Amino acid sequence: MTRLEVNLSADMPGHLFGCWIRRTHAASQTKFSTQGVTSPHKWCLPATRHSGNGFCRLSALRFSHRGGRKTVWILRPGHYSKPCGFPQKSVRPQEARMLKSRTVMKVSPGAGNLGIDTRMLAPPREGEVLLKIKRAAICGTDLHIYHWNDWAARNYETPLVLGHEFCAEVLETGPGVTSVSIGQIVSGETHLFCDRCEQCRANRRHTCLNLRLFSKSGFGCFSDYSVVPANALRVVPDRISMDTATVLEPLGVGVRAAMEGDVSGRSVLVTGCGPIGLYTIVAARALGAASITAVDLSKRRLEMAIRAGADEALAPQVPPEFMMTADVDLVIDASGSADAIESAMEMIKPGGKLLLVGLPGRNLSIPPVRLINREITVTGIYGRLIDETWLEMERLLTSGRLRLDAIETCEFPMTEFDAAFERAASGTTGKVLFNLDS
Numbered sequence: 197m198t199r200l201e202v203n204l205s206a207d208m209p210g211h212l213f214g215c216w217i218r219r220t221h222a223a224s225q226t227k228f229s230t231q232g233v234t235s236p237h238k239w240c241l242p243a244t245r246h247s248g249n250g251f252c253r254l255s256a257l258r259f260s261h262r263g264g265r266k267t268v269w270i271l272r273p274g275h276y277s278k279p280c281g282f283p284q285k286s287v288r289p290q291e292a293r294m295l296k297s298r299t300v301m302k303v304s305p306g307a308g309n310l311g312i313d314t315r316m317l318a319p320p321r322e323g324e325v326l327l328k329i330k331r332a333a334i335c336g337t338d339l340h341i342y343h344w345n346d347w348a349a350r351n352y353e354t355p356l357v358l359g360h361e362f363c364a365e366v367l368e369t370g371p372g373v374t375s376v377s378i379g380q381i382v383s384g385e386t387h388l389f390c391d392r393c394e395q396c397r398a399n400r401r402h403t404c405l406n407l408r409l410f411s412k413s414g415f416g417c418f419s420d421y422s423v424v425p426a427n428a429l430r431v432v433p434d435r436i437s438m439d440t441a442t443v444l445e446p447l448g449v450g451v452r453a454a455m456e457g458d459v460s461g462r463s464v465l466v467t468g469c470g471p472i473g474l475y476t477i478v479a480a481r482a483l484g485a486a487s488i489t490a491v492d493l494s495k496r497r498l499e500m501a502i503r504a505g506a507d508e509a510l511a512p513q514v515p516p517e518f519m520m521t522a523d524v525d526l527v528i529d530a531s532g533s534a535d536a537i538e539s540a541m542e543m544i545k546p547g548g549k550l551l552l553v554g555l556p557g558r559n560l561s562i563p564p565v566r567l568i569n570r571e572i573t574v575t576g577i578y579g580r581l582i583d584e585t586w587l588e589m590e591r592l593l594t595s596g597r598l599r600l601d602a603i604e605t606c607e608f609p610m611t612e613f614d615a616a617f618e619r620a621a622s623g624t625t626g627k628v629l630f631n632l633d634s
Contacts, residue, residue, distance in 0.1 A: 294318060295326070300418035300613045300630075302356040306344050310358075310613050317423050320370035325426050327364035327382070330633045331442040331607075332417045334620040335361050336470065342617045347555075357416030359630075360386045360409075363432065363441040364422070373426040382429040383444040384417070385586070386410035387579045391427070401582040418610060418630055430586055435594045439605060443471075443627055444589065447600070448580035450475030450530075451589045453551050456575060457526045460484035465524045466506070467540050468531025468554055469497035471627050474504045474603050476528050476553070481505035482598040489524070491536065494623050503602040512536060524548065534558045546570040553577045607631040 295317045303311045320326045338358055340348045366380045376382055389396055389404035396404050415424045432441040440447075449472050457464065459480045466476050469492035480488055481504075490501035490509045498509035512535075525548050527540040532554025541562055544550060550572060567574065580586060592598035603626035608616035610630050620628040 295421055297419050297421040298610065299416050299420075299422075300358050300610060301416075302341050302344075302352075302354050302358060304354050305349065308342065308614065309344070309354075310342065310617070312611065312613070313355075315419075317421055320368055320373075320423050322371045323373060323426055324370040324423050325366055325373060325376060325382075325429060326368040326370075327362075327417075327422050327424060328367050329362055329364045329417050329419055329422060330381070331363045331438050332359045332419075332630045332632060333361040333442050333446070334359075334616060334628045334630075335446065336472070337411055339617065339621055343621070352412070357414060357419070358411075359416050359418035360384065360411045361442060361445045362417035362422075363438045364417070366429075367421070369426070375426050376429050376431060381432045381438070381441065383432055383441045384410065384424065384428050385430060385580065385582060386428070386445055387582065388413065388425060388428055389582065402579040418613070420610075420632060433590055433594050436590070438633070439629065440593065440600055442629055443475075443600070444586075445580075446471055447475045447479075448585045448589050449553060449577065450477075451479040451592070451598075452580050452585045453528050453530075453553055453577050454479035454483045454485070455585065455588060456577060457528060457549055457551055459526060461486050462525035463487045463489075463523070465489045465491065465527045465540060465543060466501075467491045467527065467529045467536040468533065469494070469501045469509075470530065470623070471603075472553055473497075473530035474500060474626055475600075476530055477501055477504040477506050478598060478600060478603065479592075480528075482592050491540075492531070496624050500602070500604060500626055505602070512539070526551065528553060530554050532556055534560055538562060541566065541572070544570070544572050546572075549573045549575065551575050551577055603627065605629055 297315050297317050298312050299315055301311055301313050303309050303313075317326070337360070341352055341356065341358065361384075363381060363383055366376050366378050366382060369376065369378065386409060387402050387404070388408040388410060389401040390406040391401065391404075393405040395401070410424075410428065415422055430444070432444075436444075453476050457480075460483055462485060464480050464485045464487065466473050466480070466488065469477070469490050473490070473492070474497075477488055477490060488506045488508075490498060490506040491512055492498050492501065492509070493512060495511075498511070501509045523545045524543050525545060527537075527544055527549070528551045529537050529540065530553045531537075534556040537550070537552070537556060537560055541550065547570070552574065562574075566572065589598070605627045606619060606625050607629045608619070608631070610632055613630075616628050616630065619625060
């Protein structure tokens with residue numbers, strides 16, 4: 197029986213060819229073994245992904261068989277070579293259907309450092325779907341990676357494919373896929389769950405104990421095409437536009453915050469009017485909030501908040517007397533500012549709620565006695581409920597109760613990635629999209 201040992205290196209993107217060899221250990225140093233292959237003439241190289249950092253390259257391969265012959269192969273991303281003396285084999289159907297796709301990548305650490313790389317995508321395997329990306333949106337996570345702040349440097353390694361908010365058309369489905377069909381328009385849930393652990397069985401798939409994040413799994417959607425797991429996809433109803441479908445993932449965070457806050461008939465304060473904050477405002481208005489106050493440093497974003505449905509928009513430098521007299525039922529923080537959260541705590545009435553959507557850069561200084569004596573509930577919001585938030589969001593959008601017309605968006609071609617990221621970072625628009633529908 198032929199035995200192959202493969203050393204995988206995650207320091208460079210690229211696709212490997214073929215699919216006759218299966219992975220037997222998910223680790224940086226990964227062993228592969230053939231299935232029923234006894235002749236060295238009958239195998240080719242695997243198409244696979246590294247479990248932690250996207251696409252890998254094959255750096256070396258040691259081959260041996262019963263005759264004792266050994267050959268070392270050195271490969272580069274995207275191609276391979278045959279050692280002398282081996283007969284040239286015909287191209288297998290999977291290889292013939294390799295698809296070329298441009299993708300925006302974070303090439304190296306540091307601010308900026310983006311580039312466009314061309315990848316060869318293999319056909320979808322079992323449980324996977326090949327997508328033609330129509331639109332893709334820049335997220336706050338993408339901006340952290342673009343600027344390469346401390347959080348990004350701790351959590352990501354380069355090179356890295358970017359993008360996880362998208363709208364796409366299904367081009368091909370792999371074996372066993374029944375949830376989507378060729379030609380359907382889909383969006384994506386970026387919390388990839390196992391559906392087996394205790395949290396999944398308790399209907400908490402968004403906090404799956406084996407959770408994988410789309411942005412860390414090497415898929416990427418700032419691309420012409422992408423191959424993604426079928427269970428990450430949601431079919432977009434016909435009445436939802438492509439631009440709206442592209443932002444369903446972040447919109448779902450705002451909808452879930454409004455649902456968790458039970459905003460109907462309540463006074464709501466939203467701190468932070470970036471895209472998530474604006475989506476929270478439109479969701480709170482659609483779900484019947486009695487009043488909505490928005491707080492942000494940016495005058496431009498405060499103007500967008502009013503158009504999105506806020507009754508009042510304030511800069512953080514409010515007069516002290518406002519803080520003393522404010523009496524809101526619910527604070528939803530989408531700013532991630534510890535100062536904003538601590539100030540907003542003073543405005544919550546007894547029995548009220550604080551929902552944390554943004555990630556504070558430091559620990560909060562909130563006196564426990566205030567939480568206890570005023571019986572204030574503090575809850576974190578991590579993504580969307582799967583599938584409850586998606587179903588509610590689709591119902592609100594198709595009924596016309598939730599509209600995103602007031603939230604300004606602008607589009608760029610993929611080749612203008614630097615301009616797109618700078619526009620997104622400027623805070624002068626609600627959302628920045630790449631238009632890939634060409």
